[in-house]
Amino acid sequence: MIQQSDSSLRVSFRVFFFHQEMLGKACLFSFMFFLASCYSVRLSVKNAAATPDGPIATEEGYWRNKQVNHIDTTLRLGLMNNEVMYLADCREGYHTVEYRVSLGHVLLNAITFGKVRKIKVKYACVKPQNN
């Protein structure tokens, strides 16, 4: 009896641990998925300075002292249309362009079968050389 209950206890513990393991794996998986699907890619030029952000620095980290522009929009794409173009007013070209993808963007894309896309781009222009 005791043995039985002991073994059933062991079984239920095993099930519990199994569930917990699954849950853990699921969590880990979603965490990794979340991490993997939240990323940014930054493209920058080598030999130019960025346009400074004016008399008061408002940005932190990489973007400090750079004038930052944002494109933050949601696009509806037609069946035949999978290209978008933005014209930025960078007189002497782009200094840095950062494209960011988050879990929300991926989900939105999946739910709408790719028809609705969230675009999040951050960029800085090359500092005008006045020369």
Place this chain on the structure above:
Amino acid sequence: MAVTKSYHTQSWNTFHENGPFAARLLLSTEHASMHTIPDKLERYNDCAAEVRRLLAEALSAAEGFRAYGSAWSMNNIAHHKERMHFNAMMNIKFEIGSDDVVNGSAYQSNNLFFLECGNTIKEISGFLFNKGKSLKTSGASNGQTIAGAISTGIHGSAVDVGSVQDYVVGINLITGPGPDDVVYLERHSRPALKDSFAAKIKSRVVRNDGLFNAALVGLGSFGFIHGVLIEVEDLFLLKRYVRHISRKDALELSESQDFKNSDFRIEGETDAAGHPLKPYHFKVYLNPYNEQEDYVAEVIYKKTYTSNYPNPIDTIQQALYKDLPDFIARFASTFNRSIPLMLKAMKGTLFPKLDTEVTGTLGEIFWDSIHKGPAFAFTIGVDHSQTSKALDLFVQLARNEGPIPGAMALRFVKASEATLAFTKFPVTCIVEMDGVLWKGSKKMISIEKYSQRLIEVYQQAGIKFTIHWGKTAQWSYPGLCDYMYGNRKTEWMQYRSALLGPEVAKVFTNDFLVAAGLAQFQEGIAADLIASQSVIV
């Protein structure tokens, strides 16, 4: 026409958030567009007229006016509570033709460039690269403007070169609202440009060694620096090594500067007899909290330029020992900037791995610095023969009255001729600590108290020292500038007073200058002190 935008604000801060400081009006002047005024000389002169107009406004409002560059100085030297002017968009660059150079001048026209104040070191390096030229030296990174850089006297660790102001050969100052207040300054003993060049930039010429040397490290208080003439050299490459070095070797080398007879050597960097070569740059990193840990040396040799070398930027971006603020910020970020965790970790190993060898131009090796939060920097200059003593005092203070969250480095710079250059010793050893800005508490000394203790400890030990004008210090410490500069302090104030006159001197005075005891107007200075003198060629 150049346009000045006004920003009304309540506070302003530095790049490394050493404030905030109360501020009211921030101004930023941009050139007329190139299609409106295509000629860049005309655009430069148009901008000078705009700065004169801004000075007229400040004078009539009886308010102060302070120009600033990238706000990289880590104290309030670039700050004024009334009017501040952000120069970054003023970045025209001129080549100098042989017709512009004084006959018999020591300078070659193709090595001279006239740069407007807001050009950053990075921009200048990029521009010069396309001409096959290079700056002679820079700081460890490249974000400073040229006017900001010389105004505090920035340095790297190029042992035989000097600081950035040491390759400046002409300064174009705006000292007031009138057309006659635009001055082109040079040394009379080393003239570079003809009066006809000064006429092109609508300036009156003053050739006077004393005035030039005083204005060179002007602390933002010698008028508005509109442009500077610099001497550059042919493009060269730098080969950078990072190696462990024993404390003994590091300090012996620091004090002797005798690389040839040192036990510290880098394979391949020796002469025909097998003696180590003197490097272009020698810098030492050390952990003040772990006596057992070896120091790390960054050693750089100058090489002839060839375009055939691998792109160094990836390696440089990953390099740990390129810039002390960067190094410590990265270290701190691994502890989420927690000061107790950082301090605990520093008792262990701070320098676990070394950087790989890399070759690049000056502009590539001394690359961008990334902001990683509020930071402090103590930078003290001593004669290199005093390195061990000065270092030990610093380290003892950090251990006994700290700890405080910073790592240390030693750099070496040849003497500057500028009257108030902190690199004033024949070879100045820069003893520096950079770290994460902290708040004092019952358990931890405050940064203000620590700054004061540093001065006291050095003075009590009888060490002659200076402090970097753009770094953390208790600038109001009584008699500090007298101790550091003796008669040079009065000399500097006399030249400043004579050039600016009482009203304009007030406009260019800020809290920093007052705290440092340098603001007092000097009456009754003979006019010939600042007179142009006959050139010696």
